[in-house]
Amino acid sequence: MTGDILRILLLILQLGFVALLYVILLRFAGTLLRDLRSAEQVQLASRSGIGRLSVLESPENEPPADTTIALGPINSIGRNVNNTIYVEDDFVSTNHAMLTFRGRSWFVEDQGSTNGTYVNGHRIDRPVALSFGDELMVGRVRMRLDR
Amino acid sequence: MRITWRGAELRLLLPILAAVPLGFAITNIALTNTLDPGPLQLAIGFVALFGAAHVALVFFGHRGDQLILPAAGAMGGLGLIMLNRLPQDLAGTSAFGIQLGMAETQLLWFAVGLVIMVGVAVGLRDDGVLRHYKYSWAAIGIGLLAATLLLGYEVNGARLWIDLGPVSVQPGEPLKIVLVIFIAAYLAETRTLLTSASVRIGPVHIPPLPYFLPMLVLFGAVMLIVVRLNDLGTALLFFGTFLTMLFVATGRRSYVLIGLLLFIAGAFVAYRLFGHVQDRVDVWWDPFADPLGRGFQPVRALYALGRGGLFGEGLGQGLVTLGTGLTIPYVHTDFIFTAIAEELGLLGAFALLGFAVVFVFRGLRIAALARDDFGALLAVGLTASLGLQTLIIIGGNTKLIPLTGITLPFVSYGGSSVVASFAMIGLLLSISHRSATGSDTGQTSS
Numbered sequence: 001m002t003g004d005i006l007r008i009l010l011l012i013l014q015l016g017f018v019a020l021l022y023v024i025l026l027r028f029a030g031t032l033l034r035d036l037r038s039a040e041q042v043q044l045a046s047r048s049g050i051g052r053l054s055v056l057e058s059p060e061n062e063p064p065a066d067t068t069i070a071l072g073p074i075n076s077i078g079r080n081v082n083n084t085i086y087v088e089d090d091f092v093s094t095n096h097a098m099l100t101f102r103g104r105s106w107f108v109e110d111q112g113s114t115n116g117t118y119v120n121g122h123r124i125d126r127p128v129a130l131s132f133g134d135e136l137m138v139g140r141v142r143m144r145l146d147r
Numbered sequence: 148m149r150i151t152w153r154g155a156e157l158r159l160l161l162p163i164l165a166a167v168p169l170g171f172a173i174t175n176i177a178l179t180n181t182l183d184p185g186p187l188q189l190a191i192g193f194v195a196l197f198g199a200a201h202v203a204l205v206f207f208g209h210r211g212d213q214l215i216l217p218a219a220g221a222m223g224g225l226g227l228i229m230l231n232r233l234p235q236d237l238a239g240t241s242a243f244g245i246q247l248g249m250a251e252t253q254l255l256w257f258a259v260g261l262v263i264m265v266g267v268a269v270g271l272r273d274d275g276v277l278r279h280y281k282y283s284w285a286a287i288g289i290g291l292l293a294a295t296l297l298l299g300y301e302v303n304g305a306r307l308w309i310d311l312g313p314v315s316v317q318p319g320e321p322l323k324i325v326l327v328i329f330i331a332a333y334l335a336e337t338r339t340l341l342t343s344a345s346v347r348i349g350p351v352h353i354p355p356l357p358y359f360l361p362m363l364v365l366f367g368a369v370m371l372i373v374v375r376l377n378d379l380g381t382a383l384l385f386f387g388t389f390l391t392m393l394f395v396a397t398g399r400r401s402y403v404l405i406g407l408l409l410f411i412a413g414a415f416v417a418y419r420l421f422g423h424v425q426d427r428v429d430v431w432w433d434p435f436a437d438p439l440g441r442g443f444q445p446v447r448a449l450y451a452l453g454r455g456g457l458f459g460e461g462l463g464q465g466l467v468t469l470g471t472g473l474t475i476p477y478v479h480t481d482f483i484f485t486a487i488a489e490e491l492g493l494l495g496a497f498a499l500l501g502f503a504v505v506f507v508f509r510g511l512r513i514a515a516l517a518r519d520d521f522g523a524l525l526a527v528g529l530t531a532s533l534g535l536q537t538l539i540i541i542g543g544n545t546k547l548i549p550l551t552g553i554t555l556p557f558v559s560y561g562g563s564s565v566v567a568s569f570a571m572i573g574l575l576l577s578i579s580h581r582s583a584t585g586s587d588t589g590q591t592s593s
Contacts, residue, residue, distance in 0.1 A: 006180060013173045014461045018491060020166045021498040024221060027162065028505045031155050031214060035512075104398065105339045129339030133519025146518060 050101050051132070053085070057142035062088035068146070075099040077138055078111070091115045091139030099136075106130040106145060115139060149208045153201065159217035160201055163224055164194045170228035170462060177463030178232070189231055192254045193224060200261045204576075207269045211580035212513055215572055216264075218506040219557050223565075225499055226558030227253060229486050230479060232463055237479050238560055249479060249560060256562040260569030267573030268580065278521050281332035285365055288325040291318040292372045299376070307378055319373070319381050320567035323388075324574070326369060327528035330389060333362045334396040335521035341397050377423060380543075380551030384536055386410060391531040392524055395514075431549035447475045448482055448544060451489040459492030479560040481552050484544045499558070500541070507534040513579040522578045529571045 093113035168190035175185030235248030434442035510530025543550035
């Protein structure tokens, strides 16, 4: 008799255990869905572009340090105010460098500047492909290419 | 270092921390036939460990992913319930005069793994150490392999173990991590070259060999040694992980196609050359040809799956031991999935797979949100490695593919595997922490 009761109790506990597993799984699914929705909104708000430049160091504060610049497919960098990215720094040439998105990668090319363009600390002498996370330096302004 | 509440993680962990002691209690009631929840130290230990890991992440202000740890906890919990149910003398340690059973030893490894996980997640603020010393990491990997080849000893025809005093280590597990770090760093650096400079023959892109060479040489060497060690599961795992990372880095389907063709060719050659490969494939094709010899293990596993059915036999009520021996040899490592499916049925097995899917999904999401290419590729590699490992061993358990002896991450008994898997979570957490804090998008991963 007690054996029967025990068996029934075990069955109930067992079903409860498996049900609990699925409750946990449903909670996971709920969290995942909520997260995907919020991620979509964040993406719509600020990540629609093909890349951004994060300004790490900028002695003259133009562009201001610790800001990000949304990038179009073609970006000219220089001290001339008509450049897409206007940089106020004595060591930057009027038309300093060109940052372009071609196909699926970013490229940077020096436009014959006096002090050169540096990628990850190396001066470039031809168009160079950039990966996200690479550091770009024009004059004394240090920037990082981000997604 | 500011405290950051991790609400989603806590909400997911709480029911898991309730379910695991319930599982222990059911097992004990079924095994003893009395209304007794059994000894409590395992349940307390499990709850305390994962609770402590959560509190530590909150305390250190970690803002990384909140679903990965609960998903791993759920898998680890199911594994621990099953290990506690199996005969405790299958494995264990007896160091410093203390005798520990199999489940207690596994819990000890959880503790070590969680400490390393929190350490990596919190301590690794900058991935430069991983990225810039990629050839050092590769050298460490080669060293690990050489050590296995020279000092290792064989278990079941595969030489995978190194004896280090009180514990034996499987160098293949840390090697997995080191290899993923190297490939991620290499591909992040050469990604653009690999896509832009390929030679095209008709519709097929041929990869530019000079840029590929260092990676191919290293990877080829690793594969050769792994195959030489008879560790076929690991070889398959490495290859799958490598192809996944290559595809993600370059976006070229043809590279994957070439890789798959190479794999088929390699598998065919291996089948012809090595007796043990032939054995595995023959047994997989028809285990009933020799049900008491070579097919013993898979036949018994298939019957166990059949006994489990949809709802399972019930925790503690499966046919784990038969006479003096185990029903399925190596049920605590290679066939833990079968044991879970026998006692919890198809429903329980699907729940386990569901947790693995959540894990992989979140891993790929971490990769998609990563701030730089290296982080993204590293996350993809770690996720692919854990996901493929799950796929390969469960496929082997269910006779979908030939069985290769690798562990089911977080679930199987085994210190090296558990610690390595938790270290990989630590890396994933640190990547997602950086993308949550470093960017100004206001991305909160909750």
